Amino acid sequence: MNLEDQICHQLRGIPRSGIRDFFELVQAKDDVISLGVGEPDFAAPWHIREAAIYSLEKGETSYTSNLGLLSLRKAISKYVDSYFHVSYDPAKEIIVTVGVSEALDLACRALLNPGDEVIYHEPCYVSYSPSIVMAYGVAVPVETRAEDNFALRAADVEKKITDRTRVIMLNFPTNPTGAVEPPEELEKIAKLAVERDLIVITDEIYSEIVYGEDNGIIPAKHTSIVTFPGMKERTIFLHGFSKAFAMTGFRLGYACAPHVLTEAMMKIHQYAMLCAPITSQAAAIEALENGAPMMEEMRRSYAMRRNLLLKRFEEMGIPCFEPGGAFYAFPEIGKFGLSSKDFAFRLLEEENVAVVPGTAFGKGGEGFVRCCYATAMDQLEEALNRMGRFISRL
Amino acid sequence: MDPLLKELQKDAKQTPEQLAVLLGQDAEKIADQIRELEESAVIMGYHAVVDREKAGDQGVRAMIEVRLTPERGGGFDRLAMRISKFDQVTSCYLISGGYDLAVEVEGETLREVARFVAEKLSTLEGVISTATHFQLKVYKQNGFLAQAEAEKARLSVAP
DSSP: OOHHHHSOHHHHTSOOOHHHHHHHHHHTSSSOEEOBOOSOSSOOOHHHHHHHHHHHHTTOOSOOOTTOOHHHHHHHHHHHHHHHOOOOOTTTSEEEESHHHHHHHHHHHHHOOTTOEEEEEESOOTTHHHHHHHTTOEEEEEEOOGGGTTOOOHHHHHHHOOTTEEEEEEOSSOTTTOOOOOHHHHHHHHHHHHHTTOEEEEEOTTTTOBBOTTTTTSBOOOOOGGGSTTOGGGEEEEEESTTTTTOGGGOOEEEEOOHHHHHHHHHHHHHHTSSOOHHHHHHHHHHHHHOHHHHHHHHHHHHHHHHHHHHHHHHHTOOOOOOOBTTEEOOBOGGGTOOHHHHHHHHHHHHOEEOEEGGGGOGGGTTBEEEEOOSOHHHHHHHHHHHHHHHHTO | OOHHHHHHHHOTTOOHHHHHHHHTSOHHHHHHHHHHHHHTTSSOOOOOOOOTTTTTOOOEEEEEEEEEOOBTTTBTHHHHHHHHTSTTEEEEEEOSSSSSEEEEEEESSHHHHHHIIIIIITTSTTEEEEEEEEOOOOSEETTEESSOOOOOOOOSBOO
């Protein structure tokens, strides 16, 4: 039996992730300084870890409600209300998932019929297009532009809307660019969604990591599309604990949406996952109740490292827009005469520094690389020195 | 707290140039600010946080609970200042609760600390009582864990 033939057609159509190839190359080398990691360099704050330990100590090792612990959903509701100014009923409108990744998968599978189109912006997180395709949807990318600091133009979205369009998918601040969306453009996209009767899925995972005044030392005000008129009833709001609380390994996210939609997502979740791990849910309650000071401390630390990175890029003559959020910079390396892939491969080969080729995040990423500055300061400085040495040879 | 102070508290060895980059400000301005903070004694001083055990230091440290009679007008201040000025005293705090001052002292030997308490501290007029707790082991001091957490292994590349 040829096992290749046994793989379903839908999956065969999805290419292997570009990041995986690169990952294997990096793994094979010693002493690599990696700016290629998409997660905080902090361990989860101790009080959060301690809450997880305490939960285990108490013997909390059972399943929870499919939707997640009610106490956690209440805490989520309160938090989302205070930070995003939108209120969800913890009993019916919130579902706790295994990371935002699961929530995204649930949302796509709950909404899409074969051939339905989903508009999303590129460069973007690697799983959007596959999640759409695995749900038998059609992924319709809209390219964001360097000249707009990779914000999304509503007019570009409008051009892609067809009779088959069902969903607009957003992620601001964005992985890999660090882009934020200006509220006035967000409002236009919201209006489009209402006029054309579309659902919006918004991935808010980096929403707390935003840089405002005093070179980002003060947090910026974040606006979610869900807050615009007519949006709450057509938005699936996705969020989680991985980035702002440095809890990636806890694998915990959530979706907030009108009851009909959470109920549909819940149908898949209950059969495919049953519930999110109870230990992670206990940790998440602690994060929401007492995590704000540590979260701000981590955000501020990213802000300072962002400033360092941007300054050094400027000195080296690497053009890079000022990312308004997340912990990524997306410098433009086109002028050095190498493709993104060649740049990243040679930088790895010659200087042992890993950055991710922009093309791993979509075609529009050509000419750029993603640098994650959630890396220890001395490592970051050394990586930048090596990068400087590398480009001086190009 | 002021971001500059916060950074200096974390690592006072950072130069004005380094701090300027991190905070997105001008290095000269940062240097001026630091000078002002030093002159106005907002920054009281700088020192290395030393793991004495690793350094092979045989000295002893103790925390002494001191009960005082407050004075009319000045409360505990005069006496507390007087106690603080002894070289053996490394810190001194007025605190709430069952006693008044938490006094940290250090000395070369146990006998030296004991003598300080018996001869200098207890004999001060206004000191009602003392209770001396000798430090046995350090787990964390000045924000640093004596045993740092192991470096965590992140994936080298992740989406």
